Amino acid sequence: MTKKRSSNRPTIADVAERAGVSAITVSRALREPQKVSSELRRAIDGAVSELNYVPDLNARALASSRTDVVAVLVPSLTQHIFSDVVRGIYDGLEDSGLRIELANTRYSAELEEQLVFGIMRHRPAAVIISGTEQTARTRKMLEAAKCPVVQIMDLTDDPIQKIIGFSHERAGLEMTRHLIEAGYRRIAFFAGWMNARSLQRHGGYRQAMEEAGLYDPDLLGQRSNDNPEFSRGSRQDFHQFSSTVMGRELMLEMLERRPDIDAVFCNNDVLSLGALFACQAKGVAVPQQVGIAGFNDFDFMAAAEPPLTSIRIHRWRCGFEAMKAVQGQLNGEPVGEPVVDLGFEIIKRASTDRNGEVAAAAQEAPPLALS
Structure with missing residues (x-):
């Protein structure tokens, strides 16, 4: 008989047993679906659907030292400028297994600091943040983050890790x-x-x-x-x-x-x-x-x-390139050129x-x- 938690919620072991694979394979398929075969993915997706399995993101974060969340901080969600940037970020996701969480800083460095503090507590996979006008505390938190950090829509000779934008x-x-x-x-x-x-x-x-x-x-x-x-x-x-x-x-x-x-x-x-x-x-x-x-x-x-x-200005491309840079680093690639100037026309x-x-x-x- 399959073991379940006291809450009767199906576990990753239940999914593995139903799909006829190991729990490690299930974890990999859920986290990075592009790294398993389409046949395995169909079997695992079928088991997940049958059991109504929902991954425990907190447990996953503890096990892997990070979640699958890419935190995106922009100063506005209503301006076309940043809606185009965010569209580029989503288009860059493909089937990476990552998901986006948006935060609106409302052009306030103080609010941005509070948001980054909260985000860091949840161990994001990466952070994409607009601009270079972070407070000293925000910059310190992002420099200490054990994940990729990409600044966008601006340029500086001293990025936190990498910046993609224009002057x-x-x-x-x-x-x-x-x-x-x-x-x-x-x-x-x-x-x-x-x-x-x-x-x-x-x-x-x-x-x-x-x-x-x-x-x-x-x-x-x-x-x-x-x-x-x-x-x-x-x-x-x-x-x-x-x-x-x-x-x-x-x-x-x-x-x-x-x-x-x-x-x-x-x-x-x-x-x-x-x-x-x-x-x-x-x-x-x-x-x-x-x-x-x-x-x-x-x-x-x-x-x-x-x-x-x-x-x-290249708004969509800025978001797209930022997401690709994040994925590259998460896959073990080097940061590469720290300052990427997309220019303007x-x-x-x-x-x-x-x-x-x-x-x-x-x-x-x-x-x-x-x-």
Whole structure:
């Protein structure tokens, strides 16, 4: 007679007996299904289904020093930026036997610290965490973690273990240079609020403007980081602090205060769309009077009229590559290159086409073949 625990819950030994294999083989098949044959996997899956067996994750963690959980910490679950990243992470799972647990840090280093503390108690298989702005305590916990740790969506010369992302400062620099090369001179910078990434992008903007002798601090449009609603912890409602409505308001204010501006570089795409609406409401021609550029290159940028210039970042690929790096390390591969720069692209569209270069290139392109 098969032995069961006092709770009458089936054990891994029960599954092994039903499938006609060893308990070690069952454990391997459940933890890493890709490492057993499809025939064995079918037999074990059938036994699991018949017995209604549910693995004891706590026992597994004690036995293996880790769970099969990859903890993923991102600052928002509502922004397309991070939903695309998370989609890439899930697409990278394949049949690894790993599972994802998401945590929303809400742009708070303090909350991130609390979440990491809780995560470390459960012995994760790996940690994927957005950014480099961890507190000293968070970094110390992650450095001591006996598992792969991959930072994403940023770059640093001093990653915890490995980082996959791009330079926000370099992106800000190159976009501003594009605007200057297009003939714009009084270029504003719009930000909903100045978080770490915004500051880096503004740093690149400022460097390009200073190089050209054009920098003017009066051309910064933003909302105060001391907004009382924000300080009360409304970070889950981040769209309130970076929205199309805000972009429209910032542009209307800038046109009132500095009617001489001839371009605006927006910290993200929703702000740039709002800036376009403001120009249209005021009869300001884009790109002839004011050029507009954004950051992230969401699909609505190409659909706007005129289409809006933006910086394309590789969100899905960042998540996918992070998951692949985790799997590689868990399979015994070395960490490899600690800093992986995925780069970015300046997508030039009509909203900054003051010299007609984009239009000319479009005319020279061969016509699409129709079948």
